[in-house]
Amino acid sequence: MLNVLKSGFFTSVQDTGRFNYRHKGVPVSGSMDAVATSKVNALLENDSDAALLEITMTGPTLEFEKDTYIVLGGADMNATLNNSPISNYCVYKINQGDILSYGKLSQGFRAYLGVKFGFKTESILGSRSQYVPITIDACIKDKDQLLYDPCPQFEPKIQALKIAEIADQKVLNVSKGPEFEILSDRDLEILFSKSFTVAKENNRMAYQLEETISQHSFTMLTSATLPGTVQLTPSGKLIILMKDGQTTGGYPRIIQLSTNSIATLAQQKSGETLRFKLI
């Protein structure tokens, strides 16, 4: 078991997501920064859908009850293992009783903790990703215990990766969305030349942006949306749906973020600025 001594601001179990239920209104969920989590699981030689902890803004304090190996990734929260600093994308051996804790957020917004074989919390509808009401809780709480299989011995093929941090990339690559054509020339110019600021309304469901483009009165029938879909409200506000985003919507879907750009956005917090680039 992993004992949650302190849960942090918002720490949840996530895997690659919950597929095949979108037609029943169930969001896909899964890790927001899938680029980081795939590297973490690769270093641990885990299955790509092994469950990790997604740690937002302020980290937890965790105690390991069994020997294992861990890898951290994503945001830099100055993590320490038994009070000694440890780095992202590096395999560490964990002994029974070790304490992992986090310090100040210094880069990015979401950090990941991967454990050898992945966390073995309950799988519901094919995924361990926490999302209410599919799971009872949206995130882990103090005193929770998370199951993992012990691993006394593991010789990683690669011990550590040196990676340019994704949080430094401030450009979101997008393709045209289904309702791209409703954008005027002026809107297109604003959209692809100005920078946009992440609003304080940002979470696993959606990121809103502070700047607006033109108001519109285009109406459409409710239709499917995806993680990374950028919706335009009638007042000209841009809403970028993320992993827990609703599966259908009635606002025009003007542009669509690439998978890597969803990961980039997941590492931004309110007040940070971004640009869109049409590819």
Add this chain to the structure above:
Amino acid sequence: MRSYSITTKPFGKQAILVEWPKEVDSEILEDIMSFVQFLKQHCLDNKIWEIVPAYNSLTLIQRSGTVVYQEMDVLLKKWYAEKTKTNSALRFLWRIPVCYEEEFGIDLADVAQRLKKSTNEIVKLHTENPYTVYGIGFLPGFMYLGGVPKTLEIDRKKIPRLKVKQGSVGLAGKQTGIYPQDSPGGWNIIGSCPIPIFDPRVEEPCLVNVGDQIQFYQISKAAYDLHKIEATVGIYQIEKVVLNA
């Protein structure tokens, strides 16, 4: 069955959108659902593709890999032309109990007053005809129902409630529906359904499919309490009728 002119649009690198004429029309929906059935049976690997129908559209989402739009566009149009030979999936009419007592229908009296009818007339109008499920989304198990009689159309509440209870049955504009879980909401609440429409604890968490129909019927508070217990212990069976046997 009629055939329509369909169009496709790229939707990012992992999805493609297919659209029918922009109308709320049960025949269009039926055509979409028979295409879904055909695609699932003959064309697409269900382990790789998810299909999300709603109103006049179908979105095909690939779990991994990239959709080559030009190729899929040609294939989808070819498949659509071939589809007429297949049968539709079974469609059901689900009979859903609703208790309209004041305890649950907290806005029923207000709705009656605004529409200049008695509460009994509102209940009668609401339960008279079946509604078509045009989409499931917004929340897990939330059904977009079409077919609200003109005489029941009413503006949503000016100030939305921060919490509407799970099971609440609401009216707003041309829409009616059941809140599948506690959530904020601005619909006028006229009753409550004691049985869960969405249950994540079973493999098929939502029995209703897009294209099905919902018929509400009035129950007493005593029947509400009984069905609630039956649903909790897992012995309640929702009544259903096959529509296209």
